[in-house]
Each structure stands twice: as C-alpha cells, then as structure tokens.
Amino acid sequence: MVEPTPPERDRRFDERDTMFARMELVPGSPQYEDYYSRRPDARPVDDRIRTQPRLLRPGGTHYDPEITRQAEEFFRAIDEIEVRETVLREWSERLRSAGNPTSTIKELLLSQGAVTAGCTALDERFVYTHKGRFPEDYGREIDLDHPSAIVFLVEMDFDEMQWAPKAETIRESARQYYRAARISMVLEKVLRATGHAAKAHYDAHYDLVLPPLAVAAGLGELGRNNILIADRFGSRVRIGAVTTDFPVEYDEPVSLGADALCGVCLKCAENCPSRSLSLSEKVDVKGVRKWPTRVEACYAYWRRVGTDCGVCMASCPFSHRDNRFHNFVRWMIRRFGVTRRPAIFLENLFYGRRWKPR
Ligand code: SF4
Ligand code: SF4
Numbered sequence: 001m002v003e004p005t006p007p008e009r010d011r012r013f014d015e016r017d018t019m020f021a022r023m024e025l026v027p028g029s030p031q032y033e034d035y036y037s038r039r040p041d042a043r044p045v046d047d048r049i050r051t052q053p054r055l056l057r058p059g060g061t062h063y064d065p066e067i068t069r070q071a072e073e074f075f076r077a078i079d080e081i082e083v084r085e086t087v088l089r090e091w092s093e094r095l096r097s098a099g100n101p102t103s104t105i106k107e108l109l110l111s112q113g114a115v116t117a118g119c120t121a122l123d124e125r126f127v128y129t130h131k132g133r134f135p136e137d138y139g140r141e142i143d144l145d146h147p148s149a150i151v152f153l154v155e156m157d158f159d160e161m162q163w164a165p166k167a168e169t170i171r172e173s174a175r176q177y178y179r180a181a182r183i184s185m186v187l188e189k190v191l192r193a194t195g196h197a198a199k200a201h202y203d204a205h206y207d208l209v210l211p212p213l214a215v216a217a218g219l220g221e222l223g224r225n226n227i228l229i230a231d232r233f234g235s236r237v238r239i240g241a242v243t244t245d246f247p248v249e250y251d252e253p254v255s256l257g258a259d260a261l262c263g264v265c266l267k268c269a270e271n272c273p274s275r276s277l278s279l280s281e282k283v284d285v286k287g288v289r290k291w292p293t294r295v296e297a298c299y300a301y302w303r304r305v306g307t308d309c310g311v312c313m314a315s316c317p318f319s320h321r322d323n324r325f326h327n328f329v330r331w332m333i334r335r336f337g338v339t340r341r342p343a344i345f346l347e348n349l350f351y352g353r354r355w356k357p358r
Contacts, residue, residue: 011125012125012128014128015207017039017132019295019296022132029135042296049296049299052300053303054303055170056068057306060303062306063306064167067168071173075174078203088190088193092193094108095191101248102119105117105150112183113182114240115233116152116219117150117217117219118151118251119217121216122144123212123216125287125288126209126212127142128142128206128209129142142207146245148244149213149242149243150248151210151241154237158236164310164357165309173238176238177238178203180202181200184200184202184240185202197245198242198243198245199244211239213239213241215228216253223258223262223268224266224277224278225269225316226291227312227313231254231256232330233318233322234316234319235313235319236314257334265317267317268311270353271354271355272311274294274297276294315355317347317351
C-alpha cells in the first residue's frame with residue numbers, strides 16, 4: 001500500500017514543540033495554556049521536568065559555579081555582538097568584485113572561525129512553522145522566503161568534550177554558540193551591505209532546523225545520535241546558518257560512510273546515560289528517515305546534571321581528533337565498506353566500549 005504523503009505544512013516542524021521552547025513556558029501564562037491545550041499529552045512530562053533544577057543553576061549533579069559563570073558570559077555576550085566596520089567594508093567590497101562569490105563567502109566564513117561551509121536551496125520543510133522561544137513572538141507564523149541557506153560549522157574542542165557530561169561541556173557549547181552567532185552576524189551584515197536580503201540564525205534565534213540543512217549543504221550526515229557527523233570532526237560541531245537571496249552555487253550532499261557505520265556501531269546509544277537514543281531501526285519523522293531520539297528523556301537528564309551532557313557527541317568514533325591518523329581511518333571508512341566492522345572492533349579495543357569522562 002502506498003503511504004499517503006502528508007501535506008507540505010504538516011511536514012514542517014514547529015519551534016513551539018522543541019524542548020527549549022517548552023521549558024520556557026511559565027505555568028499559568030497564556031503561552032503555557034495555549035501550548036498544553038493543543039498538546040495535553042506533553043504536559044505531565046514537561047511539568048515533571050520543570051521540578052528539576054534549571055540548566056546553569058545550582059542543584060544539578062555537575063553544577064560548578066565558576067565554569068557556569070564562564071558559560072553564562074558566552075551566552076550573554078551573544079546579545080552584545082557588534083560587527084566591526086572594517087570587517088564589513090573589506091568583505092562587502094571583496095564580495096562585490098568577486099569572480100566566484102560563493103568561494104568568497106566561504107573564505108569569509110573560514111576567516112571568521114568556521115571550519116567548513118556549504119550552500120543549499122532552502123528546503124521549506126526545514127523552516128519552522130511558528131516561533132516558540134520567547135513570549136514576545138510566541139506563536140508568530142514564520143514567513144521566510146529566502147531561496148538559499150549558507151550553512152557552516154564550528155568545531156567543539158576535543159579536550160573539552162572529553163569531560164562530557166560534566167560542566168566543561170556546557171562551557172564549550174556556550175563558547176561555540178557564541179562563535180557561530182558572531183560568524184553568522186558578520187555574514188548577514190556583509191550580504192545586506194551588497195544589497196541582498198539575509199538573516200542570521202543563531203542560538204535561540206533560529207527559524208530553521210539546522211542538521212538536515214547541513215546535510216543538504218554537503219557538510220555531513222545525520223548520525224544515530226541525531227547530530228550531524230562531519231568530516232574531520234565527527235559530531236564535535238555546532239551549526240550556524242544565514243538564509244539569503246544572494247545567488248550562491250549549491251553543494252551536493254556527501255557520503256562519509258557514517259550512515260552505514262551507525263548501522264553497526266551503536267556506541268552513542270549504548271552510552272547515553274538517559275537511554276534516549278535508539279538501538280533499533282530508523283523511522284519516518286515528518287518525511288525524514290532518521291533514528292528517533294526521546295527528547296524528553298534527554299532533556300530531563302540535562303536538568304538532572306545541570307549541563308548539556310554531550311556524551312553522544314564525544315563518544316562517537318567519528319569525533320576523534322582532526323589529525324592524520326584519524327583522518328586516514330575516516331577515509332578508509334568512507335571508501336571501503338569492508339573496513340567498517342574492523343574499525344568498530346579497533347575503536348572498542350583501544351578506546352573502550354564504555355564512555356569514561358575525564
Ligand atoms: S557513536 Fe556510532 S552509532 Fe552513534 S552516531 Fe557515532 S558512528 Fe553512529
Ligand atoms: S545528550 Fe546525553 S542524554 Fe542526550 S541523547 Fe546525547 S548522550 Fe543521551
């Protein structure tokens with residue numbers, strides 16, 4: 001039997017359904033009443049999670065006042081980012097006279113701290129239907145008519161991620177959210193200076209679901225952990241994006257062998273402290289074939305420990321250091337399917353099957 005295709009609108013995600021948006025709902029507020037009148041099934045579990053300490057607040061088992069203070073400074077600094085006039089002038093002039101504007105845009109992104117970048121058509125399925133994070137615009141319909149998305153990655157530091165799920169990981173997340181925000185704002189302003197529409201999508205200000213767009217832009221594959229797996233960095237990345245009407249050349253999706261390796265690896269799912277990741281097959285989520293994640297269980301664990309965990313990011317065999325040896329192994333996995341099982345065997349032998357934080 002042929003499955004009916006859901007209407008295009010039903011295939012889009014609503015930001016109000018994300019855990020971050022749900023956890024911003026204040027009991028008794030109009031937004032709280034509105035959301036749970038439409039999603040009564042989510043209310044008991046969300047109310048239970050609300051009884052736990054908030055992220056970056058005392059009470060979590062890995063709470064550390066000094067590291068938390070540093071993390072909060074990065075998050076706070078995002079609101080104060082200013083793009084220097086000299087940077088804006090230099091890059092808008094270079095872009096106006098560029099023979100290959102797409103390369104110039106990527107050069108700009110790398111010069112600002114991105115590790116890789118790609119371009120794709122903006123697939124409407126990955127644009128949220130409604131805003132959900134802040135009471136000011138909760139429920140506002142998102143109308144984003146930019147044809148293209150420029151997507152880039154920043155690297156999460158390898159050594160910092162070895163602490164997962166301790167406090168150091170949330171400090172590293174905050175640092176990279178800040179970096180991605182600053183880079184996206186630079187590009188947004190440069191594109192606008194050339195007379196084009198552009199919008200930066202960064203921490204808490206996303207109109208987009210970024211991982212599938214990064215896949216479409218040729219930056220990697222979606223792993224069993226539901227995080228992007230990128231070449232050279234594995235899951236140790238954060239994604240930033242700018243949507244625009246600037247004419248860019250699109251990249252093609254790439255195969256790193258990750259999808260196939262995830263089929264036999266399972267390391268992230270076995271090490272997930274909240275058992276949120278799937279040990280079985282992929283399912284269809286709004287037309288996207290992926291491994292499901294129990295997001296409520298994952299987020300509840302974050303609140304319990306007071307950090308954003310990161311075990312599934314750090315324990316992934318693709319997340320080893322960006323060096324000659326590991327890049328050679330990544331290349332073998334990509335090129336030769338027969339190497340995948342031996343690679344997992346050696347991974348477990350040398351690094352252990354169980355994740356041990358530093
Ligand atoms: S740990 Fe293994 S199963 Fe999980 S995302 Fe990485 S390669 Fe895939
Ligand atoms: S962040 Fe932690 S709790 Fe959440 S899915 Fe990953 S390993 Fe599991």
